[in-house]
Amino acid sequence: MNNLNLHRQEPTYLKINRIVALIIFSLIFVAATVILYLSPAPYWLMLIIDTVILVLATLVYVYQGAAYKRFSYAMNDYGLYINQGVIWQRKIIVPRNRVQHTDVTQGPLMRKYGLAELTVHTAGTRNASVKLPGIKHDLAEELRESLAFEESNDAV
DSSP: OTTOOOBOOOHHHHHHHHHHHHHHHHHHHHHHHHHHHHSSOOHHHHHHHHHHHHHHHHHHHHHHHHHHHHOEEEEOSSEEEEEEOSSSOEEEEEEGGGEEEEEEEOOHHHHHTTEEEEEEEESSSTTSEEEEEEEEHHHHHHHHHHHSOOGGGOOO
């Protein structure tokens, strides 16, 4: 496993995550500000709540960067390897012979940037669905084909 050629997610995936977070936090910030401004709440309460929202947005921004840096994956003849996690790190191994089916999905922003998410469904209950987000769409399709179950390998 030490000789795996580890790959990273596409840099635009981090950009997409940050755009989505910015939109969500902007909506929360504006809504909280308007509600507190129109209410009889004291002005200092609005400042505290808006400051908390801005601090949380900054923490999410930093966390997304750290999660992006710590995410890697590799594919070989045995299966798919995924390393992820900022605080709690996980190493996931999906053997080819456990793959039941795969899905490739794209949201509107991911489609705009040519990215996709590969979901690998496996036999068993633990990690029954493993997601590999933020990869090029063509690569996701390639990995999907590579993980496709071959009848010649069926032991039944």
